[in-house]
Amino acid sequence: MKFQIGDKVLVLHSNEEGEVIDIINKQMVMVEVRGVKFPAYIDQLDFPYFKRFSEKKMFPPKKEKTYVENLRKDKTPQPKVVDGVWLSFLPVMDSDEFGDDVVELLKLHLINRTERSFNFVYKLQFFGDTEFELKGDIAPQQDFYLHDIPFGDMSDNPNFAFEFSLPQPEKGLAPFYEANLKLKGKQIFQQIAQMQQKGEASFKYRLFEHYPQVTAEEPAMLDLSSLVAKGVKVYNAKEARKHLPPARSVVDLHIEKLEDNWERLSNPEILDIQLREFEKWYELAVAHHLPHLIMIHGVGTGKLRDEIHDMLRLKREVKSFVNRYHPAYGYGATEIYF
16 A cells, blocks of 8 residues: 555645545545545555655745735635535445456445534435434534445445434424435446546435425415305305314324235235325325324335325425334334424
């Protein structure tokens, strides 16, 4: 290895000096330059000693007087990038017996390029089962190392699930926000190929751009006087709730609770019944202006939970929803806030 941790290095493309703070593999190291950390290929670095030596003057010129108005002003600091929260993948490569570079594992980092701090719960899931879980907090404009994942595991279509919340509740902002990233092996291969073509060291996906706000706008009142003048009967929508079935704040979607002879049903038929039941109780909860609703979907393979979450993301009445540990239901229920 050409460099070791602690070595001073020269970044060739920018002519800046930095320090090696970590060894990634035989081809890459982690470098810190003026407080900024980034991965770099070894062939993009050199030792700074020749540069320092060549810049030295044997007989430095006589110093001239410097006046205050001629002093060079400090450079204006570059504005920080504010474009959301990202999940970054750093491939760690090594050479096989044929001398070809192969990806051994991926280093995962959570990148917070916002002006807010967040608490988060992270889960790596395969086929609905949690393989790895981590809780933490991340400050504004900071990176958080999560863990390493073997590259071979990416062929099992992992789900990277996050639940974000604020350290202190803020008026007008959602209490929780869920973000899920599902990747297929083909996507990863394509991303790595594009990354290598661009000469970059990592690739990333945005989890969200802005932390969601609570929107509770009242709809504008319609002027129906012209219809009344024509003899059209107009009813008060608030009175319609009196004729609706009562709503439930907790709904159990286990198929044995919904159908007596459920053993004869196929999996698609079971899922269809459960989703129709979900829609029914969701609409009743909205009509009765319930503040929240708990849907018990169980753990299982996660198919029902994922379908429900996909539907909730499209419903305008939903302020937020979360699938967190509940003393009564474990991780088998989703809490919905309207």
